Amino acid sequence: MATHETQLAGKPLLIHVAESEDDLEGFRDFIRANLRILACDSETTGLDIYSDEFRLRVVQFGNHEEAWVIPVERGGRYNADVIKALRGVQQLVFHNASFDLQVFDRHLGVRMEDLWPKITDTRILAHLVDPRGREEGGTGHGLEDLTRHYLDPDIADNVKGLMAVLAREHKVKKDEIWKVIDFNHPQYQLYAGMDTILTANLYRRLRPLVPAEAGTLVRYEHKLAEVCSSMERTGFLLDVDYTKDLSERLLEEELAYEGQAVHMGCENIYSTEQVADVLEARGVVITGRTPTGKRKVDKKLLSDLCGSGDEFAVAVQRAKRARKWRTTWVDGFLQRVDKDDRCHAAINPLRARTARMSITGIPAQTLPAGDWMIRRCFLADPGHVIASVDYQTQELRVLAAISGDRTMQQAFRTNADLHQITADASGVDRKIGKMVNFAYVYGSGPRNIAEQGGITVETARNVIAGFEKSYPKVKQLSDKLQQFARRNGYVTTPFGRKLPVDPQRPYSALNYMVQSSSRDITAQALLRLHDKGFTPYLRLPIHDEVLLSVPTDKAEWGARRVGEIMATTFQGVYIGTGPEVGGRSWGSLYGADL
């Protein structure tokens, strides 16, 4: 048995490694002595849990000063004892449990459902303590960042440097190291064990720091993480033939237009500098500048030029679009599809400062909405169709609720046209009224609203004034929140979430409040859907929408039922839903299959 001695902030640590099956007796003793609570972690060959090459290599258990490292890749008793430990320990602490639990589910045969009830996730605790990333002045939420902030900066630096050192030693790229490194490498063993000790210590530090108002959020966020991890595990069926074909078509389009651009003197259309040079050589005057003073060549400029018949602009824009669609979406899907033709998104249920969720892998929140071509790649299961249920004007209704504004609430109650009300208050088009309704929630100023709506700054000021006069309580709330945020540095949402507000941007307090509350309304709906047994049909949560695959013969009923369960009354304001049933592909909801 190998044993490593090291230190964390001056305190001694002990890391045991099971090198032979005989060593497992010591491991079992350790588990028996720590049955109440242990931190756990795993080492794998990569992050692509659902790819064929993925392997689980090592599982570690630890408390605040001692850890065991078990090479489950050897199978046999190593495997069996780890499974017993996972089942036996009463409380398991992970950092980002969703990942490890999916790994154990798929590669160790321990169902997530069995483990989730006893999981504590330090990433969740860290977010409830400070939802800001490191770039935003917060602690960040990765194990390394949190270790640096709460435990021991030197250890954090070592962990960060380790990968690079080992990769250099083995002459491989950084993300390849976890596949090739030998289990007997002492540094590998040391840091594998260390991760659980860090997690155990983080748990001790973070638990008392969770704000009292957020106390009830702890269990709720863990349940939400469970539901989202279940969606990840299920995955989303990919129409592989269609997707491959689309990839080829997009590549052809890209090459054709890129060739035209090269012919017109631009070697690299992705270099803004080069595009600007060619445009100027063609007599275009570029007036816009980026924050760093460079010539601004963006979509708006290119579209305007396309409109006036500039063939170079047309070629650049079309090539860029085809390339973006192919590399960002289509090829990405093909790359991560598993052997059953399913794509597994990574859902982070607790991501933004406002707690908004994020979805990567299938970047479902950013797929083009005006076109069905990309969404057409995804299918409902065999015998199923796609259904979508979204909230109707979720954020504005939340604003009506938390501000208590009578006019806004009345408008929603009577189905009056809120955008027209805003427009009429200053005598502008409904389109402008709608834009300002949303822009106000984002905290936009007159200049921005003017640019966005193609109106003068003067008119923008009038529309904003009209908005504030129409909904006086909204303005009052914004002022109140700003004042509170200036004084205290944060605001607290109706769900008990403490959201830090930057002193330079007190106006963002209103948006944080609305965005965060909206997220919690969707999140709580997911928990209700889970309780009613709908989780197997859920595919993705997308802001104010839930996407499902439902059996064809029950689709209408199912979508309606999901809509009923999601619909809610928030502080007296009804937030209704719009269930939609499509065809076999997600694209059908956007005009495909017609």
Next chain:
DNA sequence: TCGTGACGCACC
């Protein structure tokens, strides 16, 4: 070779 900032663009 890798990491990072700037930029641009997709969405709510």
Next chain:
DNA sequence: AAACGGTGCGTCACGA
């Protein structure tokens, strides 16, 4: 008086 909130991802350009 004015203040655009949040996300993911690809590419270039640059520096260690």
